[in-house]
Every structure is written in structure tokens, then in C-alpha cells.
Amino acid sequence: MAKANEIKYLTAIKTEKRQKKYCRFKKMGIKYIDYKDGEFLKKFLNEQGKLLPRRITGNSLKFQRKVSDAVKKARQMAILPYVTDLLK
């Protein structure tokens, strides 16, 4: 019987390496998220104006909370809509 390290394949196995997600705020050293900058906050919203999950944005929990606070403030002040279609 062949041992595991002796098995050879005719074609190389597909090893897809996805780029690791990272928190852009940590990487860029951004400490404060401005609620007045609607265009920046739109990066964290989907087309209906809903917040994207951390799973997709890769934000750390600390900054995801800050993003969500900023988005909620922006919505109150009519900088971002509460509900919409085709935001982008």
C-alpha cells in the first residue's frame, strides 16, 4: 500500500488561495468614522441601503460597531436613506 506522501497526481490539484480579509480601519490606522461623509459610508451598504455584514466587509467588531453607529447617525440626518432601491 502506498503511503500518503507517496501518492502522486498526474495533474496538480487545484489549490485556490483566497486573499485573507482584513479590517481596513486597522490597516489604514483610521480611528474615527465620520457620519457626515455619506459617500464613504456607502461602501458598507448594499443596494437597498442596508448594512453589509462583517463576513463580507471584513471589519473588526470594534470598527463594525463604529460604522453602524455612523450609518445610523447619517440616516437620522437624511444624509443616507433608510430604505431605497439602487443606491449605487
Add this chain to the structure above:
Amino acid sequence: MNNYELMVIFTPVLSEEDFKAAQKKYATLVKENGGEVLNENPWGLKSLAYPIAKKTTGLYLVMEYTAPSTFNEKLKIQLLRDESVLRHMFTALDKYAVEYNARKRSGVHAGTEKTVGV
């Protein structure tokens, strides 16, 4: 003394002079109560993301100031009594926010601009 930021949306029917007068009124109110206005930034007419009181545009005013912690309650009463105010919001600023605003005012990149899309 704490750092605060006030954002007010006035009705778009306000004339230029009335808007200026309103700005001045709130700035003097801050000074009278022992505060200091650090920055006043009238954005002017801007379309709202959704209608407020059947209006689709509003006059925005952003003001950064330092004041004692009891002052915001007094200012709130004035804002609620003012009929030209559609909406207002106070934000307590932490040290990073103060730093960010100071940098933005001096025209240097504030950090959020250089990030790329998702």
C-alpha cells in the same frame, strides 16, 4: 468642558440673511454659556435622502464647539422652539474625532479618502 458637534437642518425656505442670523444666534448662545465655537461650517442647501416635513431639501449647518456638559439641554430647548429647524443632532466628540476634524479643517487628507472600494 467637552467637545461637541451640532448638526442642524433648517427649512429651505429660509432666506440667506435668516440663515446667517440663525447661525449667529446659536454661535452666540454657545459663547454666552461659557463655551467656545471651534468651527462653523454652513453646508448650505443640500437635498435630503428622504423628505422631512414634506421638504426634499434642507439648509445644513455643522458647528463644532466646546461647552459645559449642562449646556446641550439648554440649546436643545432653543432648537425645538425654533420653527425653522427641521432636525438637529448633537454628537459628543472623542479625542480621535477632534483630531480628525482638525486635520480635515487644515486641508490634509483625513484618512478616509485614501481607502479603496470593497
